[in-house]
Amino acid sequence: MGDVIAVLEQRNGTLKQVCHETLTAARALADELSGQVLALVVGPPGVSVEGLGEYGADRVLVCEDSALQLYQGTRYAQIAADLAGKHGPEAVVLVATAFGKDLGPRIAAKLGCPLASDVTSIAGGEGIVVTRPAFSGKATYKLKIVAQRCVISIRPNAVTPAAVSRAGVVEQVAPGESDVPGATTVAVKEPERVALDVAEAAIVVAGGRGLKEPENFRLIEELAAVLDGAVGASRAVVDAGWRPHSEQVGQTGKTVSPNLYVAIGLSGAIQHLAGMRTSKVIVAINRDKDAPIFKVADYGLVGDLFEIVPRLTEEIKKVRGT
Known part of the structure; x- marks a missing residue:
């Protein structure tokens, strides 16, 4: 069995819409690997995780702490890597937003495994195969990952969210102790207007x-x-x-x-x-x-x-x- 951890992105305690894309990609890969999807949500207390089972999550691992409300790359990566070490997934999947582009390499470095970034498709027949654009998008190539474990970030909008009902059992996990110095928030400045992120828009x-x-x-x-x-x-x-x-x-x-x-x-x-x-x-x-x-x-x-x-x-x- 090859389980897949789907790392989901939250902002201000609310899961982002791209989480459905993350879960859909993870579900399809896990099905081909005959494994389960473990959705990981790291953030402050009270993040709503209802409905994640509807997009393919077998289990939902929730790591809550008031200190985790704002994204901290080193801390988030440590939590994800610790859980990956415990559960032994074959792949860790994120969406290649600014969040995923920063967090993905950090997790891969901590796990000592390869990273396939900004891919447009994932398949898991005999080994995991990803598709990436090349030459300024004029061509694509397929990359077979032969390592026992890998981290994959998938381009936003490359996957169409699909409802696939699973149990979505919620489990609380402790953030654990960390010897990595955290960041201190000095101030938070909100943008004057809230607009759709061009990288995530349909x-x-x-x-x-x-x-x-x-x-x-x-x-x-x-x-x-x-x-x-x-x-x-x-x-x-x-x-x-x-x-x-x-x-x-x-x-x-x-x-x-x-x-x-x-x-x-x-x-x-x-x-x-x-x-x-x-x-x-x-x-x-x-x-x-x-x-x-x-x-x-x-x-x-x-x-x-x-x-x-x-x-x-x-x-x-x-x-x-x-």
């Missing part, structure tokens, strides 16, 4: 220099709002100070794999394509018919974005009745 509407000036990004924001999506941006507009770096998509920004990616006024530099090429459906709007973005787009509109985008937004509002 729909992303991104804009580039074709918008001509920062004020015109309202067109992007309005379309993203009616689609319940996140706003993305090219490196050029971020470097120009039009948008925050948290919205940047590309090699030097965030890698995204949404169900729908709408590129508006974006030419499609190779660095940008590397960050969004694995999107399931790509729609491009640009007045330059030779723009590189059209080579990867599933649907393209050649024309003036200042005419197309407002009309598109209004039509979607009518369809949605908003």
Whole structure:
């Protein structure tokens, strides 16, 4: 039997939506390994773990402590590694959000096992095989993990959450003593506005220099709002100070794999394509018919974005009745 530990992410005592993706990926792998899924939740007292069995968790290990409310990489990794040592899973699975990208390598280092990061699929027939993008997303390759244990982080939106009912038995586990110095929280500054994380959103509407000036990004924001999506941006507009770096998509920004990616006024530099090429459906709007973005787009509109985008937004509002 090959059990799988799914490390779930919480923020301010609430589990994030990507946890369902983590569990779905872990469940599929555990089924192929004839094992169980152990969901691990580390955080403050009171985190709601109801319903995790509905997405495939056989057992839910809850490690609560008021000192664990804010993420601390060294402490979280120690807890996960200790539990992995106790339960002996064949794999530890996370989603490659900022949380997973930081925590995954830490756990792998403590366990002395390989890390497969930012994968787009996992299979567990004769050994665990993962698929990763390469060459700025132009190709993919399969990697077979021959170690007895591994840590895997899977790209957000690469897995569609699926309801698979399991027991989801909740077990309390103690955080244990640690000789690793913890972090001291000096202050917590909340963002002025709460927006969808572009790396986790199912729909992303991104804009580039074709918008001509920062004020015109309202067109992007309005379309993203009616689609319940996140706003993305090219490196050029971020470097120009039009948008925050948290919205940047590309090699030097965030890698995204949404169900729908709408590129508006974006030419499609190779660095940008590397960050969004694995999107399931790509729609491009640009007045330059030779723009590189059209080579990867599933649907393209050649024309003036200042005419197309407002009309598109209004039509979607009518369809949605908003």
